[in-house]
Amino acid sequence: MSRRLCVIGVGLIGGSAARRARGLFGEIIGVDADSDNLEQAEALGVIDRGCDHPEQGAETADFVLIATPVGAIEPLFRGLQPVWRSDCVYTDVGSTKGNVIEAARRVFGKVPGNFIPGHPIAGAERSGVEAADSGLFEGKRVILTPLPDSAPEALARVEEFWTYLGAKVEQMEAGRHDEVLAATSHLPHVLAFTLARMLGRKDEQAEIFRYAAGGFRDFTRIASSDPRMWLDICRANREPLLQLLGEYETALREVAALIRSDDAGRLYACFSEARSAREKFLQLTENNHA
Amino acid sequence: MSRRLCVIGVGLIGGSAARRARGLFGEIIGVDADSDNLEQAEALGVIDRGCDHPEQGAETADFVLIATPVGAIEPLFRGLQPVWRSDCVYTDVGSTKGNVIEAARRVFGKVPGNFIPGHPIAGAERSGVEAADSGLFEGKRVILTPLPDSAPEALARVEEFWTYLGAKVEQMEAGRHDEVLAATSHLPHVLAFTLARMLGRKDEQAEIFRYAAGGFRDFTRIASSDPRMWLDICRANREPLLQLLGEYETALREVAALIRSDDAGRLYACFSEARSAREKFLQLTENNHA
Numbered sequence: 001m002s003r004r005l006c007v008i009g010v011g012l013i014g015g016s017a018a019r020r021a022r023g024l025f026g027e028i029i030g031v032d033a034d035s036d037n038l039e040q041a042e043a044l045g046v047i048d049r050g051c052d053h054p055e056q057g058a059e060t061a062d063f064v065l066i067a068t069p070v071g072a073i074e075p076l077f078r079g080l081q082p083v084w085r086s087d088c089v090y091t092d093v094g095s096t097k098g099n100v101i102e103a104a105r106r107v108f109g110k111v112p113g114n115f116i117p118g119h120p121i122a123g124a125e126r127s128g129v130e131a132a133d134s135g136l137f138e139g140k141r142v143i144l145t146p147l148p149d150s151a152p153e154a155l156a157r158v159e160e161f162w163t164y165l166g167a168k169v170e171q172m173e174a175g176r177h178d179e180v181l182a183a184t185s186h187l188p189h190v191l192a193f194t195l196a197r198m199l200g201r202k203d204e205q206a207e208i209f210r211y212a213a214g215g216f217r218d219f220t221r222i223a224s225s226d227p228r229m230w231l232d233i234c235r236a237n238r239e240p241l242l243q244l245l246g247e248y249e250t251a252l253r254e255v256a257a258l259i260r261s262d263d264a265g266r267l268y269a270c271f272s273e274a275r276s277a278r279e280k281f282l283q284l285t286e287n288n289h290a
Numbered sequence: 291m292s293r294r295l296c297v298i299g300v301g302l303i304g305g306s307a308a309r310r311a312r313g314l315f316g317e318i319i320g321v322d323a324d325s326d327n328l329e330q331a332e333a334l335g336v337i338d339r340g341c342d343h344p345e346q347g348a349e350t351a352d353f354v355l356i357a358t359p360v361g362a363i364e365p366l367f368r369g370l371q372p373v374w375r376s377d378c379v380y381t382d383v384g385s386t387k388g389n390v391i392e393a394a395r396r397v398f399g400k401v402p403g404n405f406i407p408g409h410p411i412a413g414a415e416r417s418g419v420e421a422a423d424s425g426l427f428e429g430k431r432v433i434l435t436p437l438p439d440s441a442p443e444a445l446a447r448v449e450e451f452w453t454y455l456g457a458k459v460e461q462m463e464a465g466r467h468d469e470v471l472a473a474t475s476h477l478p479h480v481l482a483f484t485l486a487r488m489l490g491r492k493d494e495q496a497e498i499f500r501y502a503a504g505g506f507r508d509f510t511r512i513a514s515s516d517p518r519m520w521l522d523i524c525r526a527n528r529e530p531l532l533q534l535l536g537e538y539e540t541a542l543r544e545v546a547a548l549i550r551s552d553d554a555g556r557l558y559a560c561f562s563e564a565r566s567a568r569e570k571f572l573q574l575t576e577n578n579h580a
Contacts, residue, residue, distance in 0.1 A: 121503045141501060176496075183489055184502035188509045190545060191481060193564035198541045199473055200567020206466075209571040211431060212474035213411045215515075217575065218508040219478045223568045225505075227561035234549050234557060245546045249539060251488045255480060256535045259524050267524060271517035274483035277490020278513045281499040285507065 006031065006061035008054050008076065010041040013093050013120065014067030015132030018046050020165045031057035041129045059083045063161065066092035071232035074103035081107055090115040091158045095181060095229075097145045097174040099236035113151035116158040117174060118144045119181070120167060127226045138166035145174035182240035187248060189222050189230055190241070196223035296321065296351035298344050298366065300331040303383050303410065304357030305422030308336050310455045321347040331419045349373045353451065356382035361522035364393035371397055380405040381448045385471060385519075387435045387464040389526035403441035406448040407464060408434045409471070410457060417516045428456035435464035472530035477538060479512050479520055480531070486513035 005025040007014040010032045018028050018041075030047030031054045032038040038050035051057035058064045058080055068076060073094060080090075090112070094100045097117045104111045111117075122140040142162040146155050159169045172180075203209045234241060258267040295315040297304040300322045308318050308331075320337030321344050322328040328340035341347035348354045348370055358366060363384060370380075380402070384390045387407045394401040401407075412430040432452040436445050449459045462470075493499045524531060548557040 121501060140503070143501065180496070180498045180501050183492055183498050184506050188485065188506055190549075191485065191542070192509060193561050194541050194545050195478065195481065195538065195564075196567045196571075197560055197564040198538060200563060200570065202473055203567065203570065206470070208470045208473050209574045211411060211433065211470050212571060212575070213430070215512040216474050216478055216571070218511045219482060220568050220571070221508045222505040223564045224572075225565070227558055227565055230561050231554060231558045235552060235554065238549055238552070242546060242550055245542065245549070248485065248488060249542060249546075251484050252481070252535065252539060252542075255484050256532060256539075259480075259528055259535070260532055262525060262528070264521060264525065268517055268521045270487055271483050271520050273490060274485075274487040274513045275515070275517055277493065278486045278510050280490065280493065281486075281502060281506070281510070282514075284499050285502070 003027070004029065004061045004063070006051075006057045006064045007047065008032075008057065008064065008066050009068035009072075010037060010047060010050075010129050010132075011067060012127050012129070012131045012133075012136070013122070014065060015041060015044075015046045015129040016122075016134060016136035017065055017067065017093075017120075017165060019132050019134035020137065021161065024161070024164055025063070029057045029061060037129055041132075044129065044132070046129055046132055054079050055083045058088070059085075062088055063157065064088060064090045065161075066090065066094075069229050069232045070094040070096055070099065070236045073100050074107065077103055077107040084108075084112065086114060088114065089154045089157045091118045091144075091161070093118060093120055094236075095119060095185070095233050096236040097143075097177045101145070101147070101174055111147050111149065113149050114154040116144055116146055116150055116155050118142060118158060118162070119177065120162065121181075121185075122167075127229070135166070137162065140167050142167040142169050143172050143177055144169060145172055145177050147174075178237050179240045182237055182244050186233055186237055186241050187244045189225060190234065190245065191248070192220050192223040193230070196220045293317070294319065294351045294353070296341075296347045296354045297337065298322075298347065298354065298356050299358035299362075300327060300337060300340075300419050300422075301357060302417050302419070302421045302423075302426070303412070304355060305331060305334075305336045305419040306412075306424060306426035307355055307357065307383075307410075307455060309422050309424035310427065311451065314451070314454055315353070319347045319351060327419055331422075334419065334422070336419055336422055344369050345373045348378070349375075352378055353447065354378060354380045355451075356380065356384075359519050359522045360384040360386055360389065360526045363390050364397065367393055367397040374398075374402065376404060378404065379444045379447045381408045381434075381451070383408060383410055384526075385409060385475070385523050386526040387433075387467045391435070391437070391464055401437050401439065403439050404444040406434055406436055406440055406445050408432060408448060408452070409467065410452065411471075411475075412457075417519070425456070427452065430457050432457040432459045433462050433467055434459060435462055435467050437464075468527050469530045472527055472534050476523055476527055476531050477534045479515060480524065480535065481538070482510050482513040483520070486510045 003026045006029045008031040010030040041047045120142045293316045296319045298321040300320040331337045410432045
């Protein structure tokens with residue numbers, strides 16, 4: 001397929017992709033602002049060699065995977081602009097797509113046809129190259145949000161890349177991607193962070209965590225996610241997220257009102273509807289994995 | 291220890307307790323309003339024989355474990371009152387304790403000294419006797435909320451019972467129990483139900499569940515819990531739960547305001563505090579299991 005892969009940001013996602021992509025490339029170059037992390041990636045064999053500067057790493061690559069935090073993408077585009085090559089394919093893994101597209105427009109005037117915005121839906125609350133796992137994308141969805149001007153051959157190569165990594169590739173309009181992910185990922189993360197923080201304060205007064213069980217552990221797992229990454233995501237996808245936070249607040253007040261008025265019938269209907277919704281989600285997910 | 295155990299409500303909790311308690315009793319009688327469930331429990335060997343009426347089942351028992359939904363306890367006490375024996379020990383597994391104590395006071399005038407309110411913190415979103423698991427209580431906490439009038443020998447026997455089942459028994463004042471569990475269990479359940487319901491409606495319009503990942507699966511796991519059981523719990527523990535729902539709403543509005551005003555510094559501090567709180571919870575839980 002290609003000869004040289006450059007992974008910019010060798011964390012969990014970039015590192016996992018590099019591990020699995022080895023068979024596709026003759027050489028894998030890693031770029032990371034954290035030189036210790038880069039050394040570790042090299043020592044682990046995730047990359048062949050490290051490079052401090054994105055433009056150096058990308059200059060000679062045939063395929064550039066941008067796996068930095070979402071907030072770092074615009075300055076990165078500025079750095080890459082002087083060495084941007086028409087015979088190279090560029091893609092990213094950002095959890096939000098509208099802001100990445102806007103950043104590209106600001107830097108390049110228009111989104112380059114050989115940059116295909118992408119998002120592998122494969123998170124984990126772990127981070128860092130030491131958690132890199134070549135099976136991370138197996139059976140997972142990768143959403144690409146190409147634009148009308150996207151080059152078909154660049155799109156085909158990015159699809160080929162993720163398919164090789166075991167993922168199922170889909171295309172979606174960027175705005176819809178951001179709305180869907182705000183609902184299924186960004187909102188739950190904010191809810192979990194908010195609960196963990198609130199109960200952490202209570203725990204300092206009254207040691208409540210000792211009595212929390214497995215349900216609480218699962219519910220708050222995503223609150224162990226990287227705060228820096230989630231800060232970026234919340235800022236990047238602010239409008240859809242705020243919209244959903246408002247809707248959630250309304251839905252929560254509705255349930256609270258049913259509890260307050262002891263409306264057993266409607267409260268039961270709420271909980272039943274919730275359980276049915278989750279069963280439907282589980283069925284869909286099982287089909288996905290099949 | 292005792293000769294005959296009567297388990298009233300042979301679901302996940304009652305069935306799991308019966309499975310593990312076999313070595314302590316010569317005979318295990320199961321009582322359940324659902325006769326199919328009772329037949330299944332007998333067929334599975336979870337109980338020795340089934341009985342439709344609580345008073346018949348409890349009449350000749352030495353130890354009665356009440357494992358019905360919380361909302362069924364008051365009528366059950368009324369049924370048991372005529373056959374209540376001073377040489378038998380009674381305990382329950384209700385997720386809320388204040389309402390069980392109030393129900394006992396209403397039925398008996400005062401809480402009988404040989405009834406020890408209890409709560410094994412070992413839930414699962416599964417339910418029914420077919421999910422019964424003799425290891426369910428291994429290493430889990432059981433909170434007993436005895437009263438000043440509780441008989442020390444009854445308390446000792448209930449402690450002995452749960453210890454035999456592998457649990458770690460603690461005592462707590464009932465009001466504190468209800469506040470702690472509202473925070474660590476009841477609030478998260480209501481939050482998860484509310485999210486699953488809200489997103490279920492969105493999914494009907496826009497198929498968002500296909501793009502939800504593992505984080506969402508874990509976050510909403512508790513939304514698969516039995517709606518009937520959670521209706522009872524919300525009604526039984528209404529005041530502490532409403533208090534916390536109000537606090538959560540305030541906390542959520544605070545986070546939404548930080549996102550709206552793009553206050554990166556404070557938002558990062560929020561998420562970091564949340565992550566630290568969860569790490570603390572995980573450490574405590576690991577210590578608990580050690």
